[in-house]
Amino acid sequence: xxxxxxxxxxxxxxxxxxxxxxxxxxxxxxxxxxxxxxxxxxxxxxxxxxxxxxxxxxxxxxxxxxxxxxxxxxxxxxxxxxxxxxxxxxxxxxxxxxxxxxxxxxxxxxxxxxxxxxxxxxxxxxxxxxxxxxxxxxxxxxxxxxxxxxxxxxxxxxxxxxxxxxxxxxxxxxxxxxxxxxxxxxxxxxxxxxxxxxxxxxxxxxxxxxxxxxxxxxxxxxxxxxxxxxxxxxxxxxxxxxxxxxxxxxxxxxxxxxxxxxxxxxxxxxxxxxxxxxxxxxxxxxxxxxxxx
Numbered sequence: 001x002x003x004x005x006x007x008x009x010x011x012x013x014x015x016x017x018x019x020x021x022x023x024x025x026x027x028x029x030x031x032x033x034x035x036x037x038x039x040x041x042x043x044x045x046x047x048x049x050x051x052x053x054x055x056x057x058x059x060x061x062x063x064x065x066x067x068x069x070x071x072x073x074x075x076x077x078x079x080x081x082x083x084x085x086x087x088x089x090x091x092x093x094x095x096x097x098x099x100x101x102x103x104x105x106x107x108x109x110x111x112x113x114x115x116x117x118x119x120x121x122x123x124x125x126x127x128x129x130x131x132x133x134x135x136x137x138x139x140x141x142x143x144x145x146x147x148x149x150x151x152x153x154x155x156x157x158x159x160x161x162x163x164x165x166x167x168x169x170x171x172x173x174x175x176x177x178x179x180x181x182x183x184x185x186x187x188x189x190x191x192x193x194x195x196x197x198x199x200x201x202x203x204x205x206x207x208x209x210x211x212x213x214x215x216x217x218x219x220x221x222x223x224x225x226x227x228x229x230x231x232x233x234x235x236x237x238x239x240x241x242x243x244x245x246x247x248x249x250x251x252x253x254x255x256x257x258x259x260x261x262x263x264x265x266x267x268x269x270x271x272x273x274x275x276x277x278x279x280x281x282x283x284x285x286x287x288x289x290x291x292x293x
Contacts, residue, residue, distance in 0.1 A: 001025060004075065007089040009137030009150070010099040010224070011248070014075035022075060022082075028067065029087040032080050038250035043069060043083060045218070045249040052217070059211050062204070062246050064088060088245055089228060094148075098138035098171050098227040099247075102266040104129050106222040108251040119222075126157070127164055132266030135159065135167050136224065140176045141231045149176040168273055171227065191281040193234045194242045195274050201227055202278055204244040205271050212264045219260045221251035225270070 002022045004014045014020025022030045033039030046066040049055060065086035074080035089095045106128060107119040126134040139150040149170070155178060159167065166186070170176035172194045173186035195201050205225075229242040 002030070002073075005029070005087075005089070007095055007097050007139065009097050009139050010153075010156075011136075017076055019080065020075050023087045023090065027087045027090040029064070029085045030070070030072065030082040031085060032074055032082050033069070034250060039081070041252070042250040045252040046083065049218075054217065056211070058207070062208060062244060064245060064247065088226060088243075088247075092228065092230045092241070094141040094232070095228050095230055096138075096140045096171065098167075099136040100133050100225045100227070100270065101128065101136050101248075102133050102223055102225055102270070103221065103262045104132045104266060105262050106251075108219075108221040108253050110253070111251075127159070127161055128266075130161060131164065132262075132269040135164065138167065138171055140171055140173070142174060142176065151178055165273060165277070169277055172277075188277065188281050190229075190231070190234055191277060192285070194229050196278045196281070199242070201229075201242045201244055202271065202274050204242070205267065205274065208244070208246075209264070209267055209271060212260060212267060214259075216255040216257045216259055218255050219253045219258075220246070220249070220263045221253065222248065223252070223263065224248050225267075 002024050005021055005023050008021065012018075012020045014022060019032050021032065024030070033043065049063065050066050067084040067086075069081055070084050071079055071081050074082070089097060104123065105119075106123055107116050111119070123129045123134075128134045135156065137151075137153065137156050139148045141147070142149055169186040169188050169191075170178075172188055172190040174189045175184075175187050177186065193200070197203065224247050226245045226247050227242070228245070233241045
């Protein structure tokens with residue numbers, strides 16, 4: 001049975017008469033193809049990436065499984081082509097999720113002047129231009145009674161430089177809050193389990209960075225990183241279940257033998273922010289960081 005995703009934090013949402021993604025009970029995610037060339041270009045990327053023997057196996061884990069395309073009943077009620085992908089949150093009840101768009105420039109080289117102007121305005125009004133990334137949305141599971149902390153999209157659109165560290169700390173806290181300077185602030189109680197450690201988000205980002213320092217096959221314009229973890233498993237002392245995935249490939253272009261400095265720069269900037277949060281937590285607890293960046 002098809003339904004709208006329960007844990008979507010950014011991007012186009014399905015609604016009455018509104019085209020958006022759907023999921024089913026088998027763990028598949030159906031993303032409607034955009035009507036212009038972006039849809040065909042995203043399919044072309046998945047086809048290329050899936051068959052590219054030059055992609056290291058340890059890098060493939062950062063990308064959703066691709067199952068092809070399918071014409072099916074869309075959220076609008078009409079038949080529409082969809083990309084069929086792995087539903088990244090299906091295996092985790094009540095996941096905490098964060099979506100971060102990477103790059104100080106979020107358009108490709110073939111974009112029209114009108115599209116560039118639209119993206120440039122959004123990049124300058126957010127943290128994309130100064131930091132090389134912007135946080136598009138998040139949800140943090142805080143418990144059975146309180147449910148999810150999930151700032152609305154209007155709040156996320158207005159976040160600036162001073163909010164980034166707060167949001168990144170909220171993601172690994174049991175008491176997330178959108179208020180700055182009010183109360184004790186986020187406790188970062190899960191930072192060592194989610195961001196830190198040999199299998200945490202920071203270690204995974206460093207692994208991605210190593211690949212981006214060398215790969216020249218693709219340039220990932222306007223792609224996002226998705227962070228996910230399950231709070232219950234973390235609190236029960238389970239091995240780190242934090243996951244990093246790359247998503248949204250409608251603007252990927254051929255790298256033509258050139259390093260993707262736009263993506264790499266944003267990734268390095270994000271790593272610095274998270275490294276600082278881990279270091280602060282280590283200073284408070286007297287432990288040593290385990291990730292070399």
